[in-house]
Amino acid sequence: MTQMNADNITTNRRQFLSAALAGLSQKGDKQVTGGFVFESQNLGHLIRDRKAFQQPAHREKVPVVIVGGGMAGLSAAWRFGKRGFKDYVLLEMEPDAGGNARWGENEVSRYPWAAHYVPVPNKSSVLVRELFEELGLFRDGRWDERHLCHSPQERLFLHGRWQEGLEPEIAATKNDHDQYKAFEQRIAEFRDSGQFTVPLELKAQLSVLDQINFRDWLKQNKFTSPYLNWYADYSCRDDYGSASEETSAWAGIHYFASREHEEKGPLTWPEGNGWIAKRLIEKAAGHIRKNEMVRRIERAGTSWRVVTSKTIYDADAVVFAAPSFLSSYLIEGGDKFEGFEYSPWLTANLTLDRMPEEKGSELAWDNVIYGSPSLGYVVATHQSVASRINRSVWTYYLPLASEAPAVARKRLLGMDWGTWKEYILNDLERAHPSIRQCVSRIDMFRNGHAMVRPVPGFLGNASRLQAAKGGGGLEFANSDVSGISIFEQAQYRGVLAADRVLRRVGRR
């Protein structure tokens, strides 16, 4: 979908119109404050450009170093804790651990900065169930409904009004409905085939479906309904940050076919997956070292030397849980990770002092605008049990999926806060004409490498398979090694890396 260009034009036209109408509106627009958060691109570029740095004086011997405090790193730490292994440190470059599960909080609500839900895990997702039982989400044979997404879960803004659910209903033809049904049928067959599992490593094998993109697969299978194609594309952008023509058909199908829900979900929290991250961080208390950026990793005989801005660690083994492509800058002679592409994302948290007017079905948790380049917004206060919500925080998600990642990244970092603010408000204004009178603050997170893209061929990607195999005392743990950036994969890879490391250092 190349909607970006068209959207720029409408942006200008809207700006012109809104400027012309500004004098006529009774209530003026609110003053919107805010800015960018976690601006760590410059830190990242230090690594990319291999900038010279001062060798730290402090030296420390520690059996295991975990690099990166996202879900993978925290899950490795969780596994260590469960196995009673305490001789490790977890190095986090940012002021706070959490990675893509980081969260924020203001006077209105806690809110997510990226990942914000986990589907109710199948029986095959053993580790996820183990963790969730430990966290009290699953008790007495039942998922706690407080943590399951409350009704109404989803709605779609289509042809001027909100409808319940994401399957387009308004103006859908019989042909559209027939195709939805046929698509569901195909997905059910794929699900029954058992090859689409979470974690995908349980069953994934080379497949012809991985040789083509999802859009072509839909076309080849006579799925021509524009509504269905929109939904498929939306799903790819939602889970992978890439358009359907940039996504492996295998991955596109995995999104739909990997889950058989035993309970209406997903599991979600005001702060998104920050709820999980916070608990994992508490469990790893004392091991996490924040604001400590790894600058180089060197092999030293059979062990490893991890050099940060503060300390030189001599370690027997390393769990590399940061995005894998970074290792090629940090490790001398490290793998290049050919074919790894990462989607740039913009996430914005909008603080609303009052709720805007709207037409159609009630405010849902996930609110999607048909035809928008964004994914719409998620309501942080949705899980509140109060009957009256007067103020809220909305998390707006925009995967920059319409152009090559490098180009999109440039645009993401090149546009200033004021321009992004207009972009976001113009997008939301289609569904909420009075949004500008409601929003008082917009904070934004520009993430240049938010998640790996499962592009066609990712299942057979040689670097990926090499990294997944592991060995040699440095274990890759990031979910990008699986090719799919979701919580379950991050946890799976983190635990797997932890187990391998434990074997190496002689603990089982």
Next chain:
Amino acid sequence: MAVVLFISVFLISACGLIYELIAGALASYLLGDSILQFSTVIGAYLFAMGIGSWLSRFLGKGLVARFITIELMVGLVGGFSSAILFAAFAFTDGFRLLLYVIVTIIGILVGLEIPLLMRILKERFKFGDLVSNVLTFDYLGALGASLLFPIVLVPKLGMVRSAMLFGLVNAGVALWSTYIFRSQLGRLAALRGACAAVILTLGVGMVFADRITEAADNGIYADDVILAKTTKYQRIVLTKWKDDLRLFLSSHLQFSSRDEYRYHEALVHPGLASLGGARHVLVLGGGDGLAVREILKYPQIEAITLVDLDDQMTDLFTKHPVLSGLNLKSLSSPKVKVINADAFPWLEQDRSYYDFVVIDFPDPTNFSLGKLYTTAFYRLVEKHLTRDGLCVVQSTSPLFARSSFWTIAETLKQTGLKTWPYHLYVPSFGEWGFVLAGHGEFQYPVDTLPKGLRFLDAKSLPVMFQFPEDMKPVAVEPNRLNDQVLVRTYDREWRDIAR
């Protein structure tokens, strides 16, 4: 000069058609049957125009002054036609009569306009050109008006304001004519003064059009509105007819003073009278204090906590003389503590136990209210019940919304509580239901009902727990936060019976 004159024709023609359209549309909107309404309105209007044309022959001298007077009259009557008709519908029985009277008056006046104008202009133009031009602009005006009306006027201005706007146009044409024809006019100042007065009147009308509509809306309640208040949460309207007071919250009937005793006696006494040792009672919702009035009939009750979202509601029922008379000043009792809060979060932070909990929320018409009918909410209530405690839930109609009623019962059951559903007839509501729930056992009260009840007695009380064939239990799923089946069921069931 010629163009200016024909623009006047265009404008007055447009005005004439707008009034006709407004009368037709209003009649269709308020009375229904649009074919009948439009046909009769157009027929009456055209016939009245014929009368006007015929009457024009009797007007002799001072044609211009008469034309200006007619314009002002059309402006006034036409301009206020829609406001008058709205008010007539809301406050009188004479809407239909007034409709045709107004249509006839406007029709006659409009019928006078064109013949008069042609006679005024006949000296200035050749007859053939005059007829041709006047009729051309007349029909053009009609086209303009008929397009403007549905596309711009009704959606943007509404009917009341649209009529007034065109009244202003008529008055404007009148004022303008005092300049164009000043050579043929005496008493210029008086005429212009009249024009200014009409323009001012219509202008004020435009400004206050909102209030007129609102007043008329209030009139749509069947009875006299004796109190209307818009709070942060809802619109509270109290109506009175003879000795019947009715309370509406956001246009949903909450009670009628003629039969609310049936509802509130049935809500409170079966449960509370069966609990000899009850001391502490919690009421969720019920800001009208009527359930509290019933609870206060038990002298052993030590404390009643009432939690209602809307402070203006509880204030009204504490202080307003008529309303606090209804609840016998229950909310001012020293035993009663009123808390204005959102019930679910309030109960989450509350640490007390209660012997009896009355749950009297509005029906689950949306997902926000539906949260108060979920397993999660009832589990929370269950945690606040003493060992022998009971709670009772207002559960909509087991007859009109049978699946909804049994869904609420099933949802309570999911928390491990035992349930005892019952029902009664409340004339202003119809057949209504409650569900009683508790950890232990429930026994029909025999001699513990308070004295002086108007509806309940020990002998008829057990009958309420019998459900005849058309209200018998149906198999339903419980209502949960992540799957609010109740809201969908409720919406479907009430839509099926609503007319």
